[in-house]
Amino acid sequence: MRHWKATLVVSALVALAGLAVTSSQGQPLQGEYKIGVLEPLTGPLAFEGKRHLEGYEIMRDMINERGGVMGKKLVFAVGDATDPTAAASEATRLITREGVKIITGTYSSTLCGAASEATSRQNAIYWETSCVDPRFTRRGLKNVFRTEIDGTGFGWYNIEFIAKHLAPRFNLKPNQLKVAFLSEDSSYGQGVTEAARQRAKQEFGMSEVAAEYYAFATTNDFTPIILKLKALNPDIVHHIARGNDAVIFWRQSREQNFLFKALVHAGATGYGSPDFGKALGADGNAPFALLEPGPGFRLEALRPEGQRVEKAFRDIVQQKTGSYPLGGHQLAAGGLWLLKLVLDQARTDDLDKFRAAVMALDLPVGSSVNGWGVKFAENGQNSNERVQHYMLQWQGGQLVTVWPEEFTTNRAKWIPLGAWDQRK
């Protein structure tokens, strides 16, 4: 009897183990392939780093259900990149102690530079999915790749939206617009803002009424800058915020009755973070944030292969978190899916062959998660034109997709913005 029970237990365990390494397509996975995942999991950036890690884990499971990478089960060795020093030391640890050949991460522009430098010194591959510092891919490093748009792309898209969508709805020409640029002072904020300033001025002749930078971690009162901007009477406030600075600026703008026609942001932080809505509810209606797609996004606007992977990803996130994918989920998952495509093509993590597979990958917009396409440049940057981005707006306490209009069923509201109490 005891023998019979033991046999049953062992059989069940073997069956479970078999299930764990067998894809849903019935292909058994041959062993494991480990990569390093580096995110800030403690410290001031942990709130977003954890979301990215969750996105990676969801996509890892989805990949393993679809044949893994190179026929192997994808597994992670995770490192905590709490600051640039830790990012560099953790990258080194993952390569030298965990034996990984590829590291992906790290959410923040303050971390990706240090992490990728350390990875380069170990001659491993660095696959960035989130940071947007334009300098990241301008260092001539052959082992560094970025799937996400860079800061210049964020700036480009924001000005495109302002010039092509907002200006006509204000009944103004782009060169009649007055823009106030306000940004936190990290490489992310500066990269986006400088690109936007340049395009606004040179391509559209917009008037720049202010350009202000601040340290987001120590700015507790925006009243002085709001008073100054109020006197300058801008049409657009182009504000790149990093965290709770978005909440404080918006709340204090309301207190000071600072009126402008629109506020535009880019990225999954600040106005692009779900925390903005949690803090302000309907009082936070109206700001725009350039992001990955949100509610209202039309799946049918994508190519068939893009529809399949996007729908599967969205369904799994909904099932696991109870919500639409957040920006952190989308960036991490979108980037990891592209890494799978490259590894499946290269069949190796040898740098030269891996790089050749990266350069050969050529997918049009709408082919992948988030509606992205792929075409990497020699410097390792995915094409800004292929990494399709979308403008979302806070409406009723929720970020919804409003532009480009062919990708969404929602429309931008409150253009131009009315009084503060008329945005419900």
Add this chain to the structure above:
Amino acid sequence: MHDIPQLLISTVLLGGIYALIAVGLTLIFGIMRVVNFAHGEFLMLGMYLAFWAFTLIAMDPYLVLLPAIPLFFLAGLATYALVMRGVIHASHNVQIFTTVGLSLALQNVALVLWTGDFRFIRPWYYSTVVRLGDTAFNVSQIAAFAVAMAFTAALFAFMRWSYTGRVMRATAQDREAASLMGIDADRVYAFTWAIGIVCVGIAGVLLAPLYPVYPTAGLQFVLLAYVVVVLGGLGDMVGALLGSLIVAAVEVVGSYVFGTAWKEVLYFLLFIAILLIRPAGLFGQRGAESLGV
């Protein structure tokens, strides 16, 4: 020109908040000669206390002040007994490493328990704005300022006129002489540490309706508190109060006149200048081992 009243009010309201944070820090330094690098984390705990009380039992943050005082007093006594007592006579290096360690431990406990998410409370008066002439301010800011000033004044009076306050000042001036007079220095230190923690814990509760709470929220304010304390004179409570107003004025006026990017340059230049010209701080007595109260 018409912005001046608003800038003045912003300075005073911001200065009031900085003052309550700085007063606890300067009290601990003045009597114990310990720079508490975990000060910001107790601020964060105060904010979390207000958040959870509001979220779980819908308790208004200003009512939370009542249980917050004994709770933080007990937390102060506990951390003194468990962490600080052993290093109170050690070198400053050991004390710095200990309080930095305490700071990191508290941050990471908060991260594990409550995640890194930003959390907010929205009481009914959250977006209530008071307008007076050309000026406007949030009602929570006024409440935070009023309570901060009342608490600072009470602490000042306690230190100046109560028997315990005199005992604490005597210990600060000459620990050995105080011991010879029968004063239990260890009890004084424990009490001082606990009072300092109560001050910053209360500041955290008061800030909760105004700012989001997250595990490193304290860092946002406490760096300024160090500037304030050095500026006013380490250990000097009146100096801390005036130092808070000076730092707030530099922050507000500097942002308005020179640009936001310059505000930190300005107050750190001021900080360096004070250290060079008057190392004891603006109001600290050179070489005096006193609280200046």
